[in-house]
Amino acid sequence: MSQQADDHPHVFPEGRKPGEILFVTITMTIALILLAAVPWQTTWLPGKGLAAQPRFWPTLSLVGVVLFGLMNALSRVRVARTPGRWQEAALWLRSLEFIGWYMLYVMAIPVIGYLAATLSFCAGLALRAGYRGRTLWIAAGFGLFVVLFFKTGMNVKIPSGSVYEIAPEPFRYILMRYF
Structure with missing residues (x-):
């Protein structure tokens, strides 16, 4: 076993990936729009438990997307940006x-x-x-x-x-x- 030269494990990159903040922003925006639409797209059933409600699991999932996206954005926004954001976005559009x-x-x-x-x-x-x-x-x-x-x-x-x-x-x- 060799010892790493720095204190950071290899799974935490030093720089931001191209398009990382753009992807988080797009994902969180779509999740917030869907979260805002939950009351109009689902119902609340009287007499049912919380986990049996039609809006519970979609709401929980969308809150998770927004929460983890926000945590990712806050942890990565101060890290030095790697150039190539718009080339990465063009690759997404080509797909x-x-x-x-x-x-x-x-x-x-x-x-x-x-x-x-x-x-x-x-x-x-x-x-x-x-x-x-x-x-x-x-x-x-x-x-x-x-x-x-x-x-x-x-x-x-x-x-x-x-x-x-x-x-x-x-x-x-x-x-x-x-x-």
Whole structure:
């Protein structure tokens, strides 16, 4: 065992990470807005215990987010800032692209069906991530596994694709039911 040269353990960094205060500010702002909306979004049930109230656990969770965010901000605000806050925020915004991919996937399911949408989604994300060759086939195989597991194996009710309507009559039911 070697002794560390300074008194601070390695888990407490000396400088702030880029975007740390920005992230805490955004998180606490959203939590405060949600906390303010709790009385209008939930009810108080007479005769129920505190833990059984619909607003208790969401309120407790949001108070925890605000409290721990505030503690983090107060402990980190005096620490020297590492440059790169807005580059970090730009990285966060770029990651919203994948929400768009998912929304496209969800909108494609009722049109082209769960099988085609899932295979396209998995292969498309693999291509977007830069994978080629064998890995692309693995992504497509994973998509097929997901379809067979959820729709065929677990009988999850997912809307059929409108493209299945043009399938020949003997195959239409099989496509709608299992794929």
